[in-house]
Amino acid sequence: MVLKYCVFLFLCIVLAKGKAGFGQGRQNWGFVPINEKSHMFWWLYYTSSTGEYIQKPLVIWLQGGPGGSSTGIGNFLEIGPLNVDLEEREADWTKHVNVLFVDNPVGTGFSYVSDSDIDYFAKNNSVIAQDFLIFLKRFFHENPEFQYTPTYIFGQSYGGKMATDIGLLLYQESKLGNILCNLKGIALGGPWISPIDSISYWHSYLYNLGFIDYEGSEQLKNMTDFIRGVLSTGDYTKATLYNRVVQYTVNLLTTVDFHNIMTKQVKQSSVLLNSSWLPIPIDIESVGDSMPDDFFQNFDNIKKYKGIKSSKPENLYRLMNGPVRDALNITTEHRWGDQRRLVHSALYLDNMKPVTDVVERLLNETDLEISVCNGQLDLIVNTPGTLKWVNSLKWNNKNQWTLADRTPIILENVYEGYQKRYGKLNFYWVHRAGHMVPTGNPQTMLYILKQIIGIDD
Known part of the structure; x- marks a missing residue:
């Protein structure tokens, strides 16, 4: 009886979490100090698919750039409940999963560095991963119900590059018991990997x-x-x-x-x-x-x-620094997006460095599922270039993956692309989409999301 009461009490506390933020649905947000000068901003949307949100996976969304804001671009231009014109998005990911938008690295979006000295900004992918680990430890400590929730990192463009080192470090630290996190997979969309x-x-x-x-x-x-x-x-x-x-x-x-x-x-x-x-x-x-x-x-x-x-996407800039900032009661002196150039400058040396070796380690040293997605209309990270490094990866199941069938993605009798899945590596070709696949072909990207995390709702 005592055990049942404790479980009931815990569920009551969990289901009561969240607060009214901006727009619809239960949300939570805050800043995590990374060091004495840097603070990382996060914005969590609890899934609307069920009252017991911990029954659904957690998706962490990382934007590209570097310096692109997940809370702004990822949320309002790609996968959040509302678009930049505050209209409801049909292919809203929060209808299916919990979505955590993180303005990463520090200086991006609402994240900020209180000293404009470039030394306080991340200068390479390794530092980005270490800073993100600090953030995640604090996040899971403050939101312990997500510690055992299946978690997936989705990184777009340069966010995909960042996701590789973050995923590997998080996996290693989790195995050592230094952080409680049930990381299952990493998805790379139009990724700046090579x-x-x-x-x-x-x-x-x-x-x-x-x-x-x-x-x-x-x-x-x-x-x-x-x-x-x-x-x-x-x-x-x-x-x-x-x-x-x-x-x-x-x-x-x-x-x-x-x-x-x-x-x-x-x-x-x-x-x-x-x-x-x-x-x-x-x-x-x-x-x-x-x-x-x-x-x-x-x-x-x-x-x-x-x-x-x-x-400059003026509409988004005004939205984030006006209604969103007010609704979330963000009172820092740094405005959304104002430090993005410092973020980019700090990572200048690291920009052209490939991380294919990290992807190989993820495939060979972890049990994580790695998914890569490319839109056929993308020039900056085009599909031929992405396939070049994917087909050059050295990993244990490389030969079997190469021989695996490529099957069409058919939604409502329309060919929307192709998929190739074997072992821990998945590749998706998406028709009628550019660099931002969720924007160009939202229903197909939603299908891919469900494939990756294994849901059928």
Whole structure:
């Protein structure tokens, strides 16, 4: 009788958790101190699928950038209950799972560093993972009912790169008993895992789709081949610098949207770049001085674009720093998104470093399920480039995975893509979607979510 009463009391406490936040559903949020200067912000949505939310898995969402905000971009532009216009999202993930949005690394979104000294920002993937472990220990301590809940980390773009080291460290620390967490799998969406493989296919991808001519294709190929050579010397600083010039060159040669090649482009007085993946304008003159003479042919033309503009999602910025900030009673002096450039700058050296070795360790040393998803309209992390590093992975079941069947994804009699699943590795090709698959093809991404976490509701 006493045991039954304790269980009943515990359930009452659990079911009473959550509070009214912004919009619908029970939510919780807060800041976790990472060190004396840094604080990480989290925002949890309890699933609306059942009153007993601990019966459903926990999905941790990590945005890319680096410097992209999970609480803003991931929530309102991709998978949360409301879109940026505050309309209900049909493919809302919180209808099926608990979703934890984390503004990671520190300085992203509402997370902040009280001192603008760059030394307090994470400078590599390893530090990002260590900071995230500090956050998770505090989160699970304050929300102990999730300690045994099946947990999955979903990382998009650079968030996928971060998810690899976070997942490996979390798994190791869990096995050592240093943290209670029931981590089951890691999902990587359009992930920046092997940057050189992604950018090496830009020229052929754009050429085959008619966005550039043969001369433009050869120019981009020569540039990316040169970067591959620079990477072989271990000079990641120069590789990152040169890669950004390649990005500018693509914008000079064509007006294609890096995130979705089918997006209609409006004529601008100067090249318009998407700030979510290229948040810091570069000094064109200083870049030119450091370039090899034969790096590309039209540098003089690119100098005309010193006035390149960087777009800012104004509606989202106003939403996060207005109604959301007020509803969550966030009183810090740092506004949402204001430190994203510092985040990006701190990780400059790490940007072009691959983490394929970490993915191999996840496959060979853990029992975690690894899922990779790519939209066919994504240029920045295109499917051919992603398949290049996936097919080059060295792991125990590699031969069997290679021979496994690729089967179509059919939803309501429509072909929405393909899937290949064997052992601990899953790969999903998604039709009619770009870099942000949940935005481009939300129902197919919802199907993939259910496949990964094993739910059929």
